[in-house]
Amino acid sequence: MPVDVLVVEDHADLREEIVSFLQRRQMTVRTAGSAREMDLALADRPPDIVVLDLGLPGEDGVSIAGRLSNADPRPGLVIVTARGRVEDRILGLHSGADMYLVKPIDLRELEAAVLSVMRRRGHPPAVPAPAWHLDAEQWRLVTPGGTIVLLSEAEVRFLSPFFETPGATIDRRMLAERIQGDARGIDLLVHRLRRRVEADAGEALPLRTVHARGFAFTAPTVL
Template structure:
């Protein structure tokens, strides 16, 4: 069972997140601010922290920065309404493992918490090869050659899996839409473009190599670098 702390000052939203994550089998505690979080961490086991940015008193960025030092094995998922690129950069640079923008599907939030937990508690896993890009099938991480891994959301992972399986050829737009759970005929492809644009920005922010993911005219999208699926 994963122990999750949810720090959110909006009581209704906090109760909703706690309820849904609890129904999915996690041990969840809702907290209103950083002071309550500190008391909780001092006495209760916590694996994953779901953290809002706009909190009374100490904000989420400050909390994440100090916990990255004092609790290095605590996974942090930021969940906030602030979706601008600058906000994402600040959140990730403060020590968050992943940055999610409200509203978020509770199934995806649960999957993110489970992925963060698995990544922090992996044992006896062979070391990934250093050459080429890797898509880690167990931890949902995208890893550049010799670089630090980045955790993908479940939707981003599904899209990257289709791209990696098609590489070096382009992946069809219809196949990518299917990976998002939608048939091609009635799918608004602007949603796919938005999802891939966010994924491209995430790659650029962390790796500085946005050109690896680009559109392929009249076909779909291509990951234009050697990449392999890594089973661990």
């Protein structure tokens, strides 16, 4: 089963960024922006892990951490906060945190913390294969390492079928219709996209040419 994570963070942009990243890592993620919203989410379904900001409105995060440490069942607790003093770390750990991370954080570190806490609790999660994520609304491709590659509208239209039907070989003619171009236009788009992904992310775009048919995306994908 996927790791069930509840993100308790009042900063909307950061909350969205964390959710998007953990979902790409194939975790089940819910959110709360306050202690009250957290309590409602806990009543609905106890999570495996709570990712908790300390500076919440209404109730201090240290108090919340203390409540979570006495909950039944007790979730794993990863504190993510701007409070970086040694005294704050000690207080957070004594309040029941399994991990204490100081902002700004690398989201890969957060993922590692969540998986580490799961292992400590005797529930080692299956680590999913790193996936590529297409954010069609924002016109961007996110690599398994978390690097964002900005796309043109034509590139989004070209890549969408590979993410809508993972593992499929997409016909060249259909792709040409998608970008309202021809075979030469497809080849130019693929060439430029491969170069940009490699330059921006240091990773090769896993797009394979299938002779006489079209193209296939050869790595795990998620929309």
